[in-house]
Amino acid sequence: MTNDNAVLPIAITLGDPAGVGPEVILKALGAMNAEERASVVVVGTRSVLERAGPIVGADFGLHAFGSAGDAGSVAVEEIDLPGLPLPFGKLDPVGGDASFRYIERAVRLAEAGKVAGIVTAPINKEALNKAGHHYDGHTGMLAALTGSRASFMLLASERLSAIHVSTHVSLRDAIGRATTERVLATIRAGHTHLKRLGLESPRIAVAGINPHCGENGLFGTEDVDAILPAVELARAEGIDVQGPISADTVYYRAYNGAFDLVVAEYHDQGHIPMKLIAFDTTVNVSLGLPIDRTSVDHGTAFDIAGTGKANHVNMLAAIAYARKLAASKKTS
Incomplete structure (x- = not known):
């Protein structure tokens, strides 16, 4: 595998073709200059992108990945699938299968050293599962595709940043x-991730799982039995970590600079504060994989798909984070 990430593009997967993914991708690419557009490749179906172009006013061309294109045009790794394009906003197994095929190809490109990392547009979990791809979302799918034992969101x-102990499971x-x-x-x-990004000694807080961390067993013993031992073991390894800290205060403290990262015990414990304070700019990053992957932190928005209303700010943030990860490879 090549390590010359200076010349490797970032792969952007199209997401569910019936959702807003094609629109936010084209909007984000339209906000870039020609040089920046040359550093990405869209993995998806060209006809789906071409349909979205007039909706968002995209004024640049598309060319096949690996071939020379006109100045300012965007490379496309074509995944030619039957039944596309789909009607906007339609939940369909065809869209779920397409979502999987795009991600699978992007993973293989990253593993082969042809792209520096992956940025994923939103998928619909119901459509994905109806297509026979039984995953809880991107994180589990990427772990399976790369043969990883575990991954972290x-x-x-x-x-404010939060990493999750678990994500798409019941409480x-x-x-x-x-x-x-x-x-x-x-x-x-x-x-490990924060050190890779240049923090010499990341300050980590671990949220408790029960109200007030269980109040010494009054509201449950999970914090004392399971979470505190993990914190103590991490400290013994030299990690600057505190906890468990009551979840109703730890995010406020982190937001005001006391910590660089909060460990959230479950999906909503981490997602609610993140979406409250940075709904349009929060980036979803997969850790624990042999490849780099970032994503927008919003869904397929079937209700506005095809209208051109979808905001592309989150996609720009996800691409910028992917580029930061690629740059960290060069310096590590």
Whole structure:
């Protein structure tokens, strides 16, 4: 595999072709100059992109990945699939299968050293599963495609970041998954990532799982039994970590500069504060994989697909983060 990430493009997967992915991708590309557009490749179906072009006023051309294009045009790694384009906003297994095929190809490109990393547009989990691809979302799918034992979801913004012990599972299952081993692995993953980005000694806080961290057993013993031991083990490894800290205060403290990262015990515990303070700019980052992947932190927005109303700011943030990760490879 080549390590010359200076010349490798970022791959952007199209997402569900019936959603807003094609529109936000083209809007984001339209906000770039010709040199910046030359550093990306869209993995998807060209006809889906071409349909979205007039909707968002895209005024640049498309060319096949690996071939020379006109100045300012965008490379497309074509995935030619039957049944596309779909009607806008239609939940369809065809769209779910297309979403999977785009991601699968992008992963293989990254593994082969042909792209520096992946940025994913939104997929619809119901359509994905109806197509026979039984994953809880991008994170689990990427772990399976890359043969990784585990992966971690990090939500990153300028003033607050959170990494999740579990994501798309029921609250009941999330409590069971907050084991000492998994919490420790999550702390390690966050610590390694922040050091890669240049923080010499990342300050990490671990949120408690019960109200007030259980109040010494009054509201549950999970914090003492499972989470505290993970924090103590991480400290023994030299990681600057505190916790468990009550979730109703830890995000406020992190937002105001006390910590660089919060370990969230389950999906909503991390997503709610992140979307409250940085809804349009939070980037979803997958850790623990052999490839780099970032994503927008919003859904397919079927209700506005095809209208041109979808905001592309989050896509720009995801692309910028992917480029930052690629740059960190060059300097590591």
